[in-house]
Amino acid sequence: MPSVHDWINNPLGVVDGLFAQGNSAPEWETKVVEYFKEKLKDKEAQSWVPSLNDVPLHYLKPNSLVRFRCMIQDMFDPEFYMGAYETIDPTTKAKVLRCGKYKDLVECGVDFNSRNTVTAERQTFYCVPIPGEALWVKEGYACSSQARVVASTSYTPNRHKRSYDEDEDMDTQSHSQPRSGPQGLTDCHGNGESKRLETEAPSQNVSQSDCSSSHIDLNFPLPGERGPACLVKVYEEWEKFKVNDMLEVFGVLSVDPALSLIADDKEASSLLDPTESMETVEEQRAHSPPASLVPRLHMLYGQSLQHNNSLLPSAVEEVKGTFLNSFRSELASVRAELLSYLTHVLLGDNLAAEYLILHLTSSVYARRDVLPLGKFTLNLSGCPHGSPYTERLYQVIQQLVPTSYRLSMSLHEMNTLRLVPRKDYVANRLVSGALQLVKNTSLFLDETRLEQGQLDATGVRNLTALGNLISWQKVDYDFNYHQMEFPCNINVLIVSEGRSLLPSDCQVHLQPTVTPPDLEEYLSAIQVTQLPSQLNRFRVYLCLARCLDYSITEDMSKAVEDDFVEMRKDNPQSMSAEDLHRMLVVARLLAVSWGQSALSREAWMQCKEQVQPSPPGPPPCVTQQCSCAGGEVVPQGRLGRSGTPASSVSRSKTNQCVSEITTVALSPVFP
Template identity: 45%
Template sequence: MSKVKTRSYPSTSTPPVRSKRNLEEESCDEPMEGQELEVKVNETNNDVAMETEKPDQKRQQTDKKESGQSTIPDLNFPLPGETGPACIVKVYDEIDKFKVNDIVEFIGVLSVDPSLARFQNESSEDNSMSVMEENTEELNAHEPPPSLVPRLHAVLCNHLEHVNPLVPSSPDDIKQVLSNTQSIITTLREEILSVLEHALFGDKLAAKYFLCHLLANVYGRSDVVPLGKCSINISNCPQSTVYADLLHHLISNIVTQSHILHMTLDNMNKLRFSPKKDYTANRLCSGILQLGSQTNFIIDEVALQPGQLDVNGVKNIQALGNVISWQKVQYDFDFHHQDFLCNISALILSEGRSILPSDFFIPLQTKVSPSDIREYFQQLDPKLTDDFLVKCRTYIGLARHMEYGLSDDVQKRMQDNFVSMRKEDPKSMSVDDFNSLLNLTRLLSLSELKSCPTIEIWNMAKVMENCRKQRISELPQRQ
């Protein structure tokens, strides 16, 4: 089976080779394939005359170019530097069923015909010209040239639970794939842990938490609290952005969607994290946090150097914290703010403890200190075969979407343990600690593709948490 990857970070695919044409040149250039030449018909004698460019029009175009006005439309991609193809989808039925950040598969008719891309019905030429003069920016934003942004007239719209082609959506089909994978799960899990352990410089405990992070998925909410998320903060990371990039490259090979953010001062102060409404163009300007469901978000805090965050930088820090803690993205409409739910797994790489919140803080205890990090990661290449990566994606997809529950016996044992630990030392086990322990037990069970935890898994989670807390207690007070 061939390797299949779907990523949410900027695409490096090369767009179709063609010269980008501005809005004025659209009507006078030669027609592209699948595009009609715009003509005018004299209604009195049925003469057909192609529009030609007059010297005055050429002069106006030259003046616009010299004045620095860009005629290439803003495609409004959420992620900076994204160069993939853009498309406007026109939906005609059941528009209310679509929600923000939904993953939808559209099947329809692709059109690059300019006559089918009009912003407004034209009752008369005079009225049309006046509307265009008043709303030029809005027209350019909503109706870019079809040669650059084609229109897809949707016939079928399918909401997707995930974008992993190796995992079916039907529960019955998932059970079938699950039964086929169960025989190799023990060996596969150990191989994945070995790869993650190598990437974390020999730290076995951090590798187990890392695997739980990769399997995390928000499956529900209790009031405002998202259930199932697992954001982790790994500290003591190498002081180089190379490590974050290499780790992101590894993650992008085993999950379907991922993106990395380097928290430089320039990025924090200048980039737009939360979407913001542009009332002049009458559209929503995209933000980095408009990520699809089940995206693995790597945050490189090592790149943050001493300096001053401006107002926008502080807002971006708050937006990141809101996503990590509550799985909500705040949209800015100037006069009010609206929260929209999301499902993003955050991995924070830092030197000391991060300024951002996390569910599990893990100080890294390295067993090796390679002089060349790139060469160290290249040692994983023989293991990362196409067959192994396909198994990894299938395994992670199954673990994220399989059913999970607690038996009465296990639930009673957990409650009794919690009561006894509270009696021994009330400070050692708070309600939040118990909830974290339950979540870790769930993820460890799913890592073994078990729909119900065992007492052994529960005890393993307690040992892991005790080891993690012991590491934190041994840290210098400044961290």
């Protein structure tokens, strides 16, 4: 590792040098992209670059190379900039051709009449930290970083005013936290947060006056999220990126205070004479926020992330290749350990633990017209009302998956929370909602918090949005005059007392075999006994199972077809095409959870024994429970109602089924 990285500390120097060697586009631009791509192809070299996710903004050097792991929350209109321009020396009158790419500001003395001026176009993404990212993921990325930074003194960031008590609290926290380097970050196993008051999202408890005094909303999808928002300037191939994509961006950090002054001047001038600006004050405020709050990042190299598991390589090809081969022999044992762990968490219900594993490994792998293939929404009913059990269960899931969010479906939350993003035409931006999530996020819906009361129009819209998300894996964003479908890939787990208000692919009624005297103490003890190394094995296993390639051989396809014909022979109504599709989904999840890349006879037979065909009649839907605004919602379980889900679990031979599942799960899958 060299002592000085000029390409990290001064990337604009590299850009200007390549521009001076040959300033004819696109040759020099291609050389710049290839230069940094070559430097960053090595994972160790990437770890030398400081990250906006881990390092506070005031510790980063302006115009240096930084990286940012984020989600595209919004895309602004393309903007024009001076890609090349000439400056005139005031004393010698000599003209110098300069590069304006990867910069927000040009140098003084620009010759606006020069014929060598080149106007170019770039796209701007508004990016936020990945919503719902687990603490173990953030700590994992922070520990893998080898960057060493010191506080920058070249500028003073403009922060919101805060009270002396807040400063004293922050100083106390900083002294109490262990240090891992010059930047004073918390150690890899600590639970502390970096001092970043200026990038903290307002929580739901913040009053309206406090929010208005900040003059800016960082527009995080989930309430209470922390981290820096960033304006990412993209110069090449921005068409391949989409809203809600996960990105890792390597770019030039731009935090010049002049950017904030320009925004203030534009706002003041528009107030004096609105005709001077085509933008409204709200749009200027949203698109040109202070650089100390929302820094600019000029992308030199960026890649879409298929996952954000810090324990795995970022490239899916490497995950499916060398990493999977090295971990393949451990898949069966890790699955057995995870099954035992979840069985204890689910109070001894082995069958519910099996289905929870299938749910955690599920993912939408393809779409046929409007039908998403691979989704597996699980409704875990029988959860006690008003107890801390569901919160503890969510904490367990949060420790296993990289991204998650718990939605407490109380009447207050359903009637007040904004789930669906909407377009704000005044500010010309997409206002985020709680359902604007990255793919493979685990959405935990807690129906045990639902009480008797009235759902207003907002609550009904939110309930409908959740039903569409579960059934079609899409969210209809509100564009006022129309709705726009955004496909998604979100794992939904519903916990309820009785049958859920929402549709599901499978319902399992929790049947505890363990009744601890103190439930919270029992669950806490289970979590404490799990070593970090063991949890890491579970995290790797779940991600690998989701990434496995899967196929059905011709022999198995013929066997499934014969079984389907046989099941319909006596009563054609007993097995429909939807039932067959559901069984194939469960068989697929069962196979990949065992580490198999093709459907085996054992997985298919196990699926046939456990999954029952759906009963005749219409499937459950949200409108049956609440058909209009103001409709009364009653928790079904508390009234003693019961219903048959879309796919129910056979409990007639519970002990035998559990024994068979355990036997298959513990059997060696690989030679």
